[in-house]
Amino acid sequence: MAKTLYDKLWDAHLVTEIDGDGLLYIDRHLAHEVTSPQAFAGLRQHGRRVRCPEKTIATMDHSISTRSFDIDACGPQNALQLKTLVKNCNDNNIMLFPVGDSRQGIVHVMGPEQGLIWPGMTVVCGDSHTATHGALGTLAFGIGTSDVEHVFATQTLRQSKAKNLRVELSGRLAAGVSAKDIILAVIAKLTSAGATGYVIEYAGDTLQHLSMAARMTICNMSIEAGAKAGMMAPDQVTFDYLRDKPFAPKGDAWQQALDYWQTLYSDADAHFDKTIRIDVAALAPQVTWGTNPGQVMAIDGAVPDPASFSDAKQRAAASNALHYVGLKQGMRAGDIAISHVFIGSCTNSRIEDLREAAAIAVKGRVASTVKAIVVPGSMAVKKQAEAEGLHQIFLNAGFEWRLPGCSMCLGMNDDTLQPHDRCASTSNRNFEGRQGRGSFTHLVSPATAAASALTGTLCDVRTL
Amino acid sequence: MRGFTSLSAQAVSLLQDNIDTDQLLPKQFLNAIDRIGFGQHLFHDWRYLDDKEAVLNPDFVLNKPEHQGAEILLSGANFGCGSSREHAPWALADYGFKVIIAESFADIFYANCVNNQMLLITLPAEQIKKLSDIIATKPDSLFHIDLERELLTVAAIGIGFSIEPLVKQNLLLGLDRIGLTLTVQDAISAYEKRIPRFMRGE
Numbered sequence: 001m002a003k004t005l006y007d008k009l010w011d012a013h014l015v016t017e018i019d020g021d022g023l024l025y026i027d028r029h030l031a032h033e034v035t036s037p038q039a040f041a042g043l044r045q046h047g048r049r050v051r052c053p054e055k056t057i058a059t060m061d062h063s064i065s066t067r068s069f070d071i072d073a074c075g076p077q078n079a080l081q082l083k084t085l086v087k088n089c090n091d092n093n094i095m096l097f098p099v100g101d102s103r104q105g106i107v108h109v110m111g112p113e114q115g116l117i118w119p120g121m122t123v124v125c126g127d128s129h130t131a132t133h134g135a136l137g138t139l140a141f142g143i144g145t146s147d148v149e150h151v152f153a154t155q156t157l158r159q160s161k162a163k164n165l166r167v168e169l170s171g172r173l174a175a176g177v178s179a180k181d182i183i184l185a186v187i188a189k190l191t192s193a194g195a196t197g198y199v200i201e202y203a204g205d206t207l208q209h210l211s212m213a214a215r216m217t218i219c220n221m222s223i224e225a226g227a228k229a230g231m232m233a234p235d236q237v238t239f240d241y242l243r244d245k246p247f248a249p250k251g252d253a254w255q256q257a258l259d260y261w262q263t264l265y266s267d268a269d270a271h272f273d274k275t276i277r278i279d280v281a282a283l284a285p286q287v288t289w290g291t292n293p294g295q296v297m298a299i300d301g302a303v304p305d306p307a308s309f310s311d312a313k314q315r316a317a318a319s320n321a322l323h324y325v326g327l328k329q330g331m332r333a334g335d336i337a338i339s340h341v342f343i344g345s346c347t348n349s350r351i352e353d354l355r356e357a358a359a360i361a362v363k364g365r366v367a368s369t370v371k372a373i374v375v376p377g378s379m380a381v382k383k384q385a386e387a388e389g390l391h392q393i394f395l396n397a398g399f400e401w402r403l404p405g406c407s408m409c410l411g412m413n414d415d416t417l418q419p420h421d422r423c424a425s426t427s428n429r430n431f432e433g434r435q436g437r438g439s440f441t442h443l444v445s446p447a448t449a450a451a452s453a454l455t456g457t458l459c460d461v462r463t464l
Numbered sequence: 465m466r467g468f469t470s471l472s473a474q475a476v477s478l479l480q481d482n483i484d485t486d487q488l489l490p491k492q493f494l495n496a497i498d499r500i501g502f503g504q505h506l507f508h509d510w511r512y513l514d515d516k517e518a519v520l521n522p523d524f525v526l527n528k529p530e531h532q533g534a535e536i537l538l539s540g541a542n543f544g545c546g547s548s549r550e551h552a553p554w555a556l557a558d559y560g561f562k563v564i565i566a567e568s569f570a571d572i573f574y575a576n577c578v579n580n581q582m583l584l585i586t587l588p589a590e591q592i593k594k595l596s597d598i599i600a601t602k603p604d605s606l607f608h609i610d611l612e613r614e615l616l617t618v619a620a621i622g623i624g625f626s627i628e629p630l631v632k633q634n635l636l637l638g639l640d641r642i643g644l645t646l647t648v649q650d651a652i653s654a655y656e657k658r659i660p661r662f663m664r665g666e
Contacts, residue, residue: 016651018644019630025655027663035549037497048642051652063495077495084497120663128548128572142572144550146579146641154645156652160628192482193542196571226545228571253662260663292482292545313481313541313589320480410491410547431486431546433509 002267004164005233006199009139009264013122021158027121028138029151030107031058031094033085034412035126039149040088051155053093057116058085060099061106063412066375066402069100074413092152103246105378105404108132108346112216113380115245119234119261124151129346129428131222134231135215136238137264139199141229162228163273165198166266169206171281176462178356179214180348180426180445182206182278183221184286188296189276191314196226198274201266206280207232212241213352220347221428224293233265287333287458288430288443290321295430297333299448299460305329324432325440326420333458336442340423341372341453342435343399343446345409348426349377351384353446357426358390360450363464366398367456373400373415375407399453411435424452467638468583471562471609473535475618477596478525483539484546485573489555502551503558530603538596539566540589544573553577563609565616567592578631581638583611585625594621611635 003011015023036058043050050056060082065073071082082099089096097103103114108129111117119137124130126148133140147157167186200222207215215232222230239258242248249257266272284298295318297303306318306329322329327336343349343357354376366372374394376382382404385391391401408415409427411434417423419438426449430441442458451459493505504517511526513519520527526534537556543566544552553576556564564577565585577584587595598605598619607618611632616623627635634641645652 015655016648018648019633021630023645023648023651025652025659027659034494038499038550041498046642048646081495081497118663126548126550128546142548144548144553144572144576144579146550147575150642150645153642154649154652155656156645158641158645192545193568193570196542196568223546223572226542226570249662256660256662260660292484317481410486412491412494429484429486429546431484433490434486437490437509437515 002270004266004270004272005137005201005231005264006139006162006164007270009120009122010161012120013139015156018158021160023156024122024159025156026124026151027055028116028123029056030111030123030125030130031056031148032061032107032127033081034062035145036088036148037081037084038145039152040092042149043152048153050092050094050152055155056094056152057111058089058094059097059104059107059110060085062406062410064099064405065413066405066407066415069403071099078413102379105380106346106349106406108220109349109377109381112136112212113245113378115242115248118242118249118257119238119264124157128223129220131227131230132216132220132346134219134222134229135212136242137232137234137261139229139231142223162199163197164271165195165200165227166272166275167200167202168275168277169202169204169280170277171206171279172209173280173283176447177283177285178445178447179210179217181283181286182280183218184288184293184296184443185278185283187221187225187294189278190225190294192224192292192294193226195222198227200227200230202230202232203266208235208237211352212237213350216350217347221293224428234261285445285448285461287448289325289327290318291324291430291432292317292321293428293430293443295321299333299458301333303327303329303331334460336458337456338370338422338424338442338452338458340417340421341370341449342375342408342423342425342427343373343449344375344377344407345427346377346406347428348446349375349381351381353426354381354385354390357446357450358393360447360454360461360464361397361399362393364397364454366453369456370453372398372453373402373408375402376404378404408435424449424458468562468581468635469611471535472606473562474531474533474604475536475538475595475599475607476525476531476534477538477599479538479540479592479596481540482542482545485544485549485552486546488544488552489549494549494551499554501558502555503560506555506559533560535560536563536565536607536609537561538592538599539564541567543569545570548572550576553580553582557582565592565595578634579641581635583609583635585616585627587623587625591623
């Protein structure tokens with residue numbers, strides 16, 4: 001029977017069935033300080049051990065400072081959580097990339113760049129943006145802490161099979177438009193719950209022109225449409241990316257793996273429960289106007305009138321959102337003044353993202369009304385950016401150049417906004433208060449964020 | 465673990481779509497290393513007027529005197545979307561909620577609740593509206609939830625709900641899901657032997 005990529009990965013990892021649930025084997029588990037301590041405590045409480053310590057890799061990212069490598073820098077409670085991770089990893093023989101380590105980074109940036117994520121793997125992490133790794137042809141999804149504990153103890157997870165959703169992307173992006181704009185448009189089309197119960201496979205001719213970083217940006221935000229996971233069939237771009245990465249297979253194993261990876265695609269007549277199509281050639285830069293990632297407008301567009309939504313619930317949601325974000329229907333994006341710019345997060349902090357932002361930053365100076373920070377996704381990204389002189393471009397333009405971490409995407413450290421601050425952010429969530437209580441978030445691409453920093457308003461980078 | 469068979473309790477209604485886990489429990493409370501005490505911070509931004517949680521927001525529904533002690537929460541579509549933080553269900557449970565009734569739930573949140581012995585019931589919008597109206601008319605209406613029969617009754621209305629057999633069994637028996645998986649360790653070991661060497665990732 002013809003299979004989708006998801007079907008193939010599901011079948012390849014099915015250990016057995018328990019009362020109708022699939023028991024899936026987990027090849028790679030990524031861990032960080034926030035969602036693991038209670039899982040380790042649960043193991044201790046039941047006298048259980050970590051079954052395969054070598055299949056879990058841990059890093060520090062969520063609650064660390066972006067100004068200092070000192071793990072005490074963000075207060076005693078954050079420090080306790082970080083020290084607990086060190087102890088748990090030591091006690092259980094788990095490899096940890098702590099703050100200051102050359103391999104440390106945001107878990108979803110670090111994993112692929114270290115070569116820990118291979119096509120065909122199942123990948124989980126106690127973080128909802130784990131779908132990022134689907135860009136390498138994996139089945140990757142976020143889990144809660146109880147399931148983190150389940151993976152530690154059994155290297156498996158009980159799952160019911162999701163449905164298949166195909167997102168077909170056609171055409172090439174215009175100048176100034178990027179992968180972030182694609183995924184925002186996809187979420188707008190699906191709505192923030194439209195993919196609940198599905199695994200998304202992104203396909204279509206657009207993908208062959210996209211770098212791995214761009215592909216990861218797209219898969220990263222699958223959860224914002226409610227999807228279980230997002231994935232793409234691996235191709236030459238994937239293999240070229242992975243080859244020679246520190247933890248990638250080497251020698252004979254590489255060739256054998258490659259032979260297998262080349263079988264990882266959806267069969268031509270595979271069944272998808274749902275398909276949507278987007279022509280990306282016609283796409284303008286996108287920006288969110290509301291409080292969920294499905295509330296999106298074109299950068300040259302205007303804030304919609306809630307009355308324009310035919311669905312009563314969407315109408316109510318739009319009305320609530322506008323009330324919260326302090327915007328009025330009909331306002332042009334370009335007339336919305338911002339106070340902050342955040343370039344970073346597991347969505348947009350890779351070297352390609354920073355190059356896109358720097359290419360804009362070089363054209364001017366950060367507006368006097370704006371505070372702008374650039375937070376590289378990992379130590380490796382930071383090193384590469386500095387080697388290319390990108391940090392100097394940012395610093396010269398008036399951006400702050402920080403140390404790697406999740407930072408202002410969720411503000412578990414001191415990178416938070418104050419009430420009524422308005423941020424153009426390359427992160428993934430514009431929920432109420434996400435970046436700080438009473439603050440407003442507009443999700444944008446790295447280029448749009450950089451352009452907005454220069455003009456002090458949400459800015460159409462194509463006009464600069 | 466304790467099992468869940470039935471519940472008679474007051475319900476409170478927060479009919480809004482897309483209530484995300486950042487609203488249920490904001491990030492500043494995620495730096496704990498244990499599972500206790502999150503209930504105090506549930507809906508922090510909506511429930512308190514200040515950051516120190518000293519001043520209650522009198523307009524927020526959970527703060528109304530007539531809704532104190534509610535153990536059932538009614539909400540809209542896509543409840544629990546966003547972050548995978550299990551701290552959100554921990555906060556709901558610690559506050560005292562045992563059952564959430566909504567139009568739909570986000571996947572990870574649903575799994576997290578199952579792992580915490582919380583019952584999530586999905587009902588169509590019109591039925592949730594009807595239940596919400598009952599609460600508005602008589603806030604101390606007792607909702608009776610019978611998991612075995614998959615039946616909710618309140619104010620002489622009976623509404624059937626359906627729940628996945630596995631989830632139901634898990635709740636009724638209060639099963640230790642990890643313990644259950646550990647009973648098939650032989651199958652896991654056998655699977656591990658079948659993984660090709662080049663895919664072992666060790």
